[in-house]
Amino acid sequence: MKFSTLYIKTLRDDPQEAETVSHKLMIRAGLVKKISTGIYAYLPLGLKVLQHIMKAVREELNMIGCSELLLPALIPSDPWKKTGRWDLYGKEMFRLSDRTDRLFCLGPTHEEVVTEVVKNDIRSYRDLPLYVYQIQAKYRDELRPRFGIVRAKEFIMKDLYSFHADNDCLEKGYKKVFHAYEKIFERCSIKSIPVEADNGAIGGAYSHEFVAQTPIGETAYVICSSCGYAANLEAARSKVAICSSHEESKKEMSEMATPGKKTIEEVSTFLNQDPSKFLKTLCYRNQKGKKILAIVRGDDEVNEAKLKKIAGADIEWSHEDQELMGFVGPAGMSGVLIVADERTKKIINAICGANKVDAHFMNVNYERDWKAQLSGDIREVKDKDLCPECGKELSLSLGMELGHTFVLNDRYTKPLEVKFASVDGRMKTVLMGCYGIGISRMIAALIEQHHDEKGLTWPVQMAPYKVIVIPVNAESEEQTILAEKLSNELNSNGISNIWDDRNLSPGVKFKDAELIGFPYAVILGKCLEEGLAEIKVRKTGETFKIPLNDVIEKLKQWME
């Protein structure tokens, strides 16, 4: 392939639209072009990478017995209504109607559709288990698209769905996919770790996220270096230290004037009391409009995902009672649902808002002065908390979520009535699992993990082209002839390559080669007099002078 005939345009400067490394490089190296916020066109080089990723994904999934299919992106509302998600999904779903006013959406995910498709073809236990997947564009009206293709309105996802006759089989299937995922990321040279996760809006029993270690992470997770426990913050647990004040004797509750002191920090300084003695109280409201008070210790934060799980419903911030903000507390409150973090019950002589402006209660004690209807773990795990499994320190980091595996059980199959005849002849509901991988996002993760100050440093198997052939002087007939010959030979050896035939000064060609990140550059220049070519390794910057005739052999050897 000749550089001059391919559609490759690089940029000399960082684009002003981009901030993060991968976003900048993707645009500069001509992998993608922005069409609108969160909507990107994949240019030839970007598409190549995408194809390499998809190839790895397909091969690993086919290997474990999955069948590829392609579902529509345009989906009627009916199946969504049956599972209740037409209402649950909210503003994130792109909705539209046809000319007869029938409602549709652009698929943000495909549990409903795939279930409808498969439904009548699963008749007996003999048809199970079944694994089907697709690689397709998904559409989500994101609150805030971010980091180029990382969080986009349109993105490419691989979604796999598995159907099972019983729990045991579902478990086994889940593990199988889990291992396939590990292999996929490894093959793509993306460092990632599986962490326990929350199911969120998708529902179901349990799940894992595969998080890539990147600086532009949006997923916070904790990991224990000693036993390997890893979980994202929405699911993370920790062994928490017992409150230091547990040995005090209970004192009488009293009211204290705290004029203008709203935050825990302000009040604790004002009263000269440790933040851990406070009952931090946050106001939420559930979908029915019922007010919910979430109580955590003053030095803790509420984790909304955990709170939702315990409150058993979708919740949102309550914005009324602005003037009371900072002075709310569980003591003496009625007509509200109080959800307490387990830890708060043990605080003796606690301090909380007195539910009137400029006042707090002192010496508040559980059972005696306040009670919670619901309690459990709703606090957010912090860096250096203790591991729930082994008790050693946890460390908190950020990463990019690339894959997510869910056990859904009958969350979708029940409302959509997917049944099969079991061995004993009775009809049973099919159990389901679903497993996603953010294909397009993987390019960004790959770049975040493989770049340097000069540009991209692709792992060989992911590079858009493996080799670039650079004749230093485009006017030299000898170099031109040799370059073309070499390029053809590489092709016939199955090594993808580009011959940089452009009549430009050498510097430009070198810079472009480094920016785009061809793993190997074969340079034809001065050393030709001695019958030598130079091979420059992008990742290490090393150069090797090698007899012309050995170039292909050498490259083949290195690429293994």
Added chain:
RNA sequence: CGGGAAGUGGCUCAGCUUGGUAGAGCGCUUGGUUCGGGACUAAGAGGCCGCGGGUUCAAAUCCCGCCUUCCCGACCA
């Protein structure tokens, strides 16, 4: 939606404070010289200064409204 920044040839940016008919570098076209690290040279092409309104003899520049984009927070692969 809240908070911050920005919109000027294809790209990166200057000009705006103090209004006076639009600039640079890169890229592009043509000729010449060059050819191991974003070359040199000469001559060109290319701009409703984000959109709408207002102030003014005169607006890229001042005022008002809107749109778009990026970053930080609430959502997620």
